[in-house]
Amino acid sequence: MRMRKKRRGGERLSQLSALFVSGKEYKTAFDCERPLRIEIGCGKGDFICQLSKIEPDYNYIAMERVDDVIVVAAEKYAAGRDLGQLDSHGGWKTPDGTIYDGERWDIPLEMRGNVRFMNCDASTLDEIFDEESLDTVYANFSDPWTKNGYANRRLTHPDFLKRYLRILKSGGYFRFKTDNVELFDFSLESVEAEPGFELTFVSRDLHASERAETNIMTEYERNFSSQGIKINCLEARKK
Numbered sequence: 001m002r003m004r005k006k007r008r009g010g011e012r013l014s015q016l017s018a019l020f021v022s023g024k025e026y027k028t029a030f031d032c033e034r035p036l037r038i039e040i041g042c043g044k045g046d047f048i049c050q051l052s053k054i055e056p057d058y059n060y061i062a063m064e065r066v067d068d069v070i071v072v073a074a075e076k077y078a079a080g081r082d083l084g085q086l087d088s089h090g091g092w093k094t095p096d097g098t099i100y101d102g103e104r105w106d107i108p109l110e111m112r113g114n115v116r117f118m119n120c121d122a123s124t125l126d127e128i129f130d131e132e133s134l135d136t137v138y139a140n141f142s143d144p145w146t147k148n149g150y151a152n153r154r155l156t157h158p159d160f161l162k163r164y165l166r167i168l169k170s171g172g173y174f175r176f177k178t179d180n181v182e183l184f185d186f187s188l189e190s191v192e193a194e195p196g197f198e199l200t201f202v203s204r205d206l207h208a209s210e211r212a213e214t215n216i217m218t219e220y221e222r223n224f225s226s227q228g229i230k231i232n233c234l235e236a237r238k239k
């Protein structure tokens, strides 16, 4: 009997590569045109998997730079859409029992649903997306980069806000959540100083706010919240 090697995180990406896009491929990646939303730094995908089901009238891009992490998000999404599951060797087992062991499953377009995954860094956002092509940009619990000299890597640095403004449609939203008070203060200041945005929601305790009921928790959010840490949230609309 042939012994199968256990597939590691990044290696598993090729099995579900039909759910991944790079560069401008996003334009033809969906079976039907809907307003487009993006989550930057989707992590292991809890947020995007839930949101894309609750609000199905949108197409979604889940962007994440770490391949070992984004593959978990893609597998979670695929399992949640009844496209199969990982087998004990890390191969992908489809509902009819076929196992893709490191090779691509060419999932029919109509079965791929409304989320595609992009394994890249957000600094390339404005090279990838056309001007005024997006409905919403989400950034949840992004890295705080608190050390001196790294502020320009924060996803709410003025340079990133300019990128969002370029790719968002007028009336589109930037939505941001973090546990980190220093990052939140910085983010609030950056958004307030950016004339292209108007703040439409601010809370320093999201779970006690009027949006608590409709809030979709991310992995990090659940973890911080269980430790009693308050969640900060802001939403800004492109004028």
Ligand SMILES: C[S@@+](CC[C@H](N)C(=O)[O-])C[C@H]1O[C@@H](n2cnc3c(N)ncnc32)[C@H](O)[C@@H]1O
Pocket (backbone or CB within 6 Å): 040, 041, 042, 043, 044, 063, 064, 065, 066, 069, 120, 121, 122, 123, 140, 141, 142, 143, 218, 219, 220, 221
């Ligand atoms: C702290 S985790 C939060 C994950 C998830 N959003 C959550 O709330 O559970 C931040 C994630 O964003 C990713 N990330 C950070 N900066 C990024 C960037 N510039 N481009 C793409 N992904 C990024 C990291 O690799 C990491 O997986």
